[in-house]
Amino acid sequence: MKPRYLLGLLMFLSSVSYGQTKHFVKQTASGAGTGLGSWANAAGAAQLQGIIAGAASGDTVWVAMGVYHPTTYPAGFTGGTTTRDYAFALTNGVAVYGGFAGNETYLSQRNVSLYVTSLSGDIGVAGVITDNCYHVIATYNVTTTAILDGFKIDSGYANGGASISDGGQTFSQSEGAGICDMKSQPTLANCTFVANQATSEGGAIYFNNCNALPITNCTFTTNTAGGNGGAISKETSSPITFTNCSFTGNQTTVAAGTTGGGAIYSASGSNDVITNCTFTNNKSANAYGGALFYNGTSTLTMSHCMFTQNNAGTYGAGLADIGGTSFTVSNCNFNNNAALYGGGIYSNGGSSTYAYDTLANNTATSTTGAGGGGFYVDGTNPIISHCWFDANVTNGGNGAGQYDNGSASPTDSNTVFQANIAKGTTSNGGGYYHTGGTGFFVNDVFVDNACAVNGGAYYNNSSQPVENCTFYNNTAGTGDHGGGYYDVGGSGIKFYNNILWNNAPDNFYSLGAAGSMKLKYNNFPEAASYPVGGSVVGNIHQTPPFYNTGSYVGADGKWATLDDGLHLTTAADSGGVDAVPPSGTNGSYGWPGDDIVGTYRADPGKDSADMGAYEDGIIPLPLSLVQFTAVPASEGGAIDLSWSVTAGGAVTRFQVTRSTDGIIFQTIASELADPNQDTYQYVDNTAPDGVLYYRLVMTYAGGTTGYSAVLEVTRTSLAASVQIRPNLVEQRSTTLYVGGVKQAGQVMIHAVDLMGRTWINHPITLTLGDNYTLLDLGDMPRGVYYLVITGANGWRRVLPFEKE
Structure with missing residues (x-):
């Protein structure tokens, strides 16, 4: 009997939790006006909040195009006194969808771009912002099961001097004009936030003490904050995953202090992931982070993002971090951004990694001293690898490509500095300027960089090791020194296995004392340009046999590939080829394991390696x-x-x-x-x-x-065509058609609902040609699902379907 009672109980709970009723809302109520059954009985605009609040877990709310205004105080908050305190609120387990014309039968038929569905705070005189709602949406203690998808959120104006409470915490109404989110984790997807304004934090959204919040396919445009976060401000452990989002024209207007984040501001404790996002023309006033500002101990994993035309009044137009943030930034592009210091990136604190990133055409506008057109490293130790610094500029400061200040000890490897220019009558270090800490450079290329004074490619004032780098065609100021490398003589240099050629007015120049110098196995023309003594051995003065100095990147147009023009082209022992003896000759550093391309330097039995960033005398075949x-x-x-x-x-x-x-x-x-x-x-x-x-x-x-x-x-894909027939399923089963199969084998089938729960999980075997498989849906409740099909070699298809 116990198994029967248990089964009956589970069936009862299932019917309660997963009823999945559809609710329909239009601008004007029609038919019965209940919102149930179909669009013909849609509820009216004023009923939208009531429909959301009254829906059961698993229900969906479909909202037709038009403008909807808040009509009640948000659930979970107290202290509201005027209509400006009205805001929409979300409900756990309820998915709210916009973007409908008002006649659809399937969720897949909606068009978010064409049928704009707006949640607007403009409740007073149209176009007058001062009487708008403080927050368009205010959520409290909701989870990722609360979904908002397909809406435009606009015209919130969070300027209230008073405060309202969430029952345990009081906060200012000047925060989060679009959404004010407390202790929640709703899912936001396919939403647009436009022209929201907060006099304090978070022009579009203010998050406080939220957890694991996903934001997907959302757009943030021309939102403004008087404090932090022109679009989004995050406080107190509010981690967010941003995917496929865009931030354009957002700004902070505060004039001073440790504030900023024209697009996003993040305080301590936020462990974020940002993927495939764009940041364009965002601005932080006299502060940090034209696009992103991370302040305090947090982590950030960011990849495949674009930062363009952002501006910061002081530090880091694209990205700024202070106080211990740990970053992993890969495959991102920082282009044409400008700040007083750190036109692309400013980093102060933490342990960060940057890989396969491009910093190009960024500007540090300071007219003297510190610069960092591409990257300003301030007292921290980032690991920078396979990055490209191209055509960055300082308007008078030092270090057009990269500037390291104080105790900064970065590691730069397999990285290219090209055509960076330090302008101004006192500017040093066209490619790179370093003073203070240690770190090291290895397998890097410096080409066509320039400065007004010393160190066209590299200006050094420390004991930072430089190993297996190539310096070509860089330029220092007329009458100055170190077109390739300039050492101010402060700490005794460590310079191993490098090639310096065709730099002007000279290739290598050091003011260091002979006894403190470690200058080994380098190739540069000036045999008498350095003191004799110390560890100065194995240096040569022979023309390096570069493959093609007229095409640095080769036919494929990419740096760090096998057809790069600065490869050495002969196997003969000349000009740096096979000129470095086995590891141990240059202190504890030895040969780098690989070159800039990834060619292994120390093959078994090999008794020498090449100078410079490239190994193995490559001869690209015509x-x-x-x-x-x-x-x-x-x-x-x-x-x-x-x-x-x-x-x-x-x-x-x-x-x-x-x-x-x-x-x-x-x-x-x-x-x-x-x-x-x-x-x-x-x-x-x-x-x-x-x-x-x-x-x-x-x-x-x-x-x-x-x-x-x-x-x-x-x-080519495993199969040419995949369909569900029909995709509106009224019975216990439907047919999966996989046509034109080109590789027989097994694939896995998963059916997942909108809450992420798996209902089907089993393999099927496909044969060549057309395949028809009957899918038993069993007692799956009504609702929208995704059928996920995965095969060998990464093949994958996702199909939406609906169970009636």
């Missing part, structure tokens, strides 16, 4: 000698590769290499060459789904190496 093609196979999703060689018996071995990012390649096949064969083929049956890059590596008699051009190809 394209006329090799025809190399990569195309999707007709069946099975494989990639057909073929090549022809006109070099006869000179080739001894072929290697086929593959990459998913165009930077790091792995060998997937190797074949010995036949002197009597000039055409070859290989089928890549292990290719993952998506965009792939292929490169052919050829080994010639004598040990030299040739490389083909990099080919880009998109692997």
Whole structure:
């Protein structure tokens, strides 16, 4: 009997929790006006808040296009006295959707961009902001099950001097004009926040003590705060995941103090993730962070974001952090931003990592002293790798590419500084300016940088080691020194395995004492330009055999790839090729494990390495000698590769290499060459789904190496067509159609509801051609679901369907 009672209890709870009733709201009530059943019985605009509050967990509310105003005080808050205290509130377990014309039957039919559904705080005289609601939405103690999706939120004006309470905490009405969120974690998706204004914190949204909050596909435009966070201000442990969001024209207007964040301000305790977001033309007044300002101990993981034309009155137009924030920033672009110091990024405190980021055309507007057109590092120790500093400028300060101040000890590796210019009559360090701490530089390239005084590429006032770097065509001021490298002589330099050539007026210049200098195995022309003595050994003065100084990035247009022009092109022992003895010759540093491209320097049995940032005497093979093609196979999703060689018996071995990012390649096949064969083929049956890059590596008699051009190809999907028939399911089952299958095998099927709960989880086997599979939906309740199908090699399809 116990199992039966338990089953009955579970069925009862299921019916209570997952009723999933649809509620419909239009500007004007129609039919019965209850909001139940269909659009024909839609509730009116004034009933919207009541419908949301009265919905049960699992219900959805569909709201047609139009403008909706708050009509009640928000649940969970007390102390409201006027209509300006009205605000919408969300309900746990209830998903509220906008973007409907008012005649749809499926959620997938709505069009958020065409059928704009606005939640507006403009409740008084139209267009007069001073009588608007303090907050358009005020949420208290809700979870991620409370969903707001497909709305425009505008015209909130949080300027109240009074306060209202959440029952345990009092806060000012001057915070969060669009949304004021206390102790909550709602889900925000496909929303637009426009022209909201707060006299204190968070022009569009103010978060306080919120948890694990996702914000997806949202837009924040021309919102303003008098304090922190022109669009968003986050206080007291409010972590947020931002995905595919845009921030444009937001600003803070406060004139002084440790404030800012034209787009986003984050206080201590916020552990955020920001992915695929754009920040354009945001502004922080005389303060920090034109776009982002992190103040205090927090963490940030950010990738594939774009920062353009942002402005900060003092520090960090794109990004500023102080007080211990730990960042991981990768594949982000900071372009054309401007601040007094740190045009792209300002960092003070914490332990941060920057990888594969581009900082270009940023400006530090200070006319003297500190600068940092691209990056200002202040008393912290970031790890910077595979980054590109291009055409950044200081208007008079030092360090156009990167400026390090005081005890800063950064690590810069596999990074390029190109065409950065330190302007002004007293400016030093076109590419890089360092004073104070240690850190080190390794496998970096400095090219075409310039300054008005000393250190066209690099200005040093510390014992910071510089190892296996290439300095080419950099320029210091007329009558000054160190077009390539300038050492002020403060701490005794450590300079190992570098190439400095064609820099003006000189390549290397140091004021350091001979006894404190460690200058080993470098190549530069001026044999007498440094003191004799100390650890000064192994330096040469021979023209380096660069592959092509007329094209630094080569035919593929990318730095740090195998066709870069500053590779050394001969295997002979000259100009820096094989000129560095085994590890141990340069103190505790030895050879770097890889070069800037990723070529391994210390192969087994190798007794020497190259000077400079590149290893192995690369000889990029002229394209006329090799025809190399990569195309999707007709069946099975494989990639057909073929090549022809006109070099006869000179080739001894072929290697086929593959990459998913165009930077790091792995060998997937190797074949010995036949002197009597000039055409070859290989089928890549292990290719993952998506965009792939292929490169052919050829080994010639004598040990030299040739490389083909990099080919880009998109692997065909496992199947050509995937459908649910029908996708409005009224029975216990529906049919999954997977057509044009090109690779037989097993795939996994998952059915997930809007709350993230999984209802189906099992494999099916696909055969070549067309497949029809009956999906048993069992007793799944009514509602909207996503069918997620995943296969081998990363193949994935997501299909929405609705159970009636």
